[in-house]
Amino acid sequence: MLGGDVVGAGRVSLLGAPGRPAVTGGQVAVRDYETADEASWLRCRVLAFLATSSYDDVWPVKRRTDLELVAAGGDGVVGVLDVSVPGEGAVVETVAVHPDHQRRGVATALLGEAVRRLARCGVRTLEVSVREDEPVLSWLARNGFVETSRSLHVYASEDEVGTVVSARYGLTPVGAFLHARIERETELRQRFERVHVCRGMVRGLV
Ligand SMILES: CC(C)(COP(=O)(O)OP(=O)(O)OC[C@H]1O[C@@H](n2cnc3c(N)ncnc32)[C@H](O)[C@@H]1OP(=O)(O)O)[C@@H](O)C(=O)NCCC(=O)NCCS
Numbered sequence: 001m002l003g004g005d006v007v008g009a010g011r012v013s014l015l016g017a018p019g020r021p022a023v024t025g026g027q028v029a030v031r032d033y034e035t036a037d038e039a040s041w042l043r044c045r046v047l048a049f050l051a052t053s054s055y056d057d058v059w060p061v062k063r064r065t066d067l068e069l070v071a072a073g074g075d076g077v078v079g080v081l082d083v084s085v086p087g088e089g090a091v092v093e094t095v096a097v098h099p100d101h102q103r104r105g106v107a108t109a110l111l112g113e114a115v116r117r118l119a120r121c122g123v124r125t126l127e128v129s130v131r132e133d134e135p136v137l138s139w140l141a142r143n144g145f146v147e148t149s150r151s152l153h154v155y156a157s158e159d160e161v162g163t164v165v166s167a168r169y170g171l172t173p174v175g176a177f178l179h180a181r182i183e184r185e186t187e188l189r190q191r192f193e194r195v196h197v198c199r200g201m202v203r204g205l206v
Contacts, residue, residue, distance in 0.1 A: 027073035027074050028071050028072065028073040028078055028079070028101070028104075028106060029071065029072065029073065030069055030070070030071050030079075030109050030110055030113045031069070031070060031072065032068060032069060032070075033062075033068035033069065033070050033080075033082075037070055037072065037076075037077050038061075038062050040072075040076035040077040041062055041070060041077045041080055042059060042060070042061075042062060043076075043077075043098075044076075044077045044078060044079065044080055044096060044097075044098045045059065045080055045094060045096045046058055046059075047098055047099055048096035048097055048098060048099060048102075049096060050099075051099065052131070052133045052135075052136070053131040053132060053133055053196050054131060054133075063082075063093070065082040065083060065084045065093050066083060066084050066085040066090075067081075067082070067083040067084075067085060067090075067114060067117065067118070068080075068081075068082050068083075069081045069082075069110050069113055069114055070110075071097075071101075071106045071109060071110055075098075075100075077098075078097065078098040078100070078101040078106060079096070079097040079098065079101065079106035079107060079109075079110055080094055080095070080096050080097075080110070081094065081095050081107070081110035081111065081114055082094040082095075083114055083118065083126070085118065085121070085123060088122065088123060088124045088125065089123070089124065089125045089126075089127060090118050090123045090125070090126050090127070090205075091126075091127050091128070092126060092127065092128035095107055095110065095111070095128070095136070102135070107139060108139075108142075108143065111143055114126075115205055118205055119205045119206060123205055124204065124205055124206055125202055125203065125204055125205060126145075126202065126203055126205055127148075127200060127201065127202045128140065128145065128200075128201050128202075129198055129199065129200055129201075130198070130199055130201060131153065131196045131197065131198055131199075132196060132197050132199075137199075140201050143203070144203040144204075145201040145202060145203045146201065146202065146203065147199050147200070147201055148200045148201065148202050149199070149200035150182040150197055150198065150199055150200070151179060151180065151181060151182055151197075151198050151200075152179065152180040152181065152182055152184065152185060152188060152195055152196070152197060152198065153177070153178075153179060153195070153196040153197075153198050154177070154178045154179070154180055154188055154192050154194070154195050154196075155175070155176070155177055155178075155192070155193075155194040155195075156173075156175060156176040156177075156178065156192055157175060157192075157193065157194070158174045158175055160191065160192055160193070161173045161174065161175055161176050163191070164176070164178070182197070185197070
């Protein structure tokens with residue numbers, strides 16, 4: 001379990017750093033997410049995801065998590081890191097850096113601040129699930145994450161979905177998103193055009 005002060009203190013504020021923004025260099029500083037950041041946060045996320053295999057994972061509203069950090073400067077939010085903390089194992093829900101600000105240490109600065117706070121709260125591990133996008137795989141390896149599991153994410157198109165999904169109530173499936181075990185990769189790649197390998201990655205914090 002997390003330390004008593006963390007559990008008792010609620011979601012964002014307990015993990016918050018009292019008054020000390022972590023600076024990444026230039027005009028960008030790491031700080032806690034504020035509700036006024038929402039539009040800028042959503043733009044940053046969607047633009048970062050556009051060049052990845054999660055290009056269509058668009059959120060119109062921010063989902064709240066236990067630890068919410070942003071890297072922000074004059075242009076608004078340029079990097080985001082959201083972590084949920086169900087217990088001793090924390091989970092990265094989102095890490096994304098605006099394409100115009102990538103490869104300048106923004107994500108590393110966000111992670112560094114998160115790791116400091118989580119370790120202080122007694123969290124022992126940090127996990128993340130990612131697809132086969134080289135930038136994030138390289139970034140995770142560089143930051144000490146190792147692969148612990150693999151599974152498949154399968155998107156069935158309108159032409160493909162009829163072979164695997166049927167619907168009731170007069171509905172016609174026009175697409176589906178499905179999970180599968182990694183052992184089915186060869187077979188599923190033959191049947192479906194869009195198949196992603198999803199890797200579980202983890203690093204220790206203590
Ligand atoms: C992964 C991501 C967050 C990294 O952010 P970043 O601020 O550019 O990363 P940093 O500057 O802190 O770290 C740079 C390191 O990350 C890796 N990296 C970042 N972009 C890369 C790229 N385009 N190609 C290869 N490696 C890359 C490299 O190891 C790089 O080190 P190097 O520049 O010395 O080679 C960013 O690429 C991103 O937003 N990707 C899209 C969103 C995403 O896939 N999120 C994960 C799912 S939640």
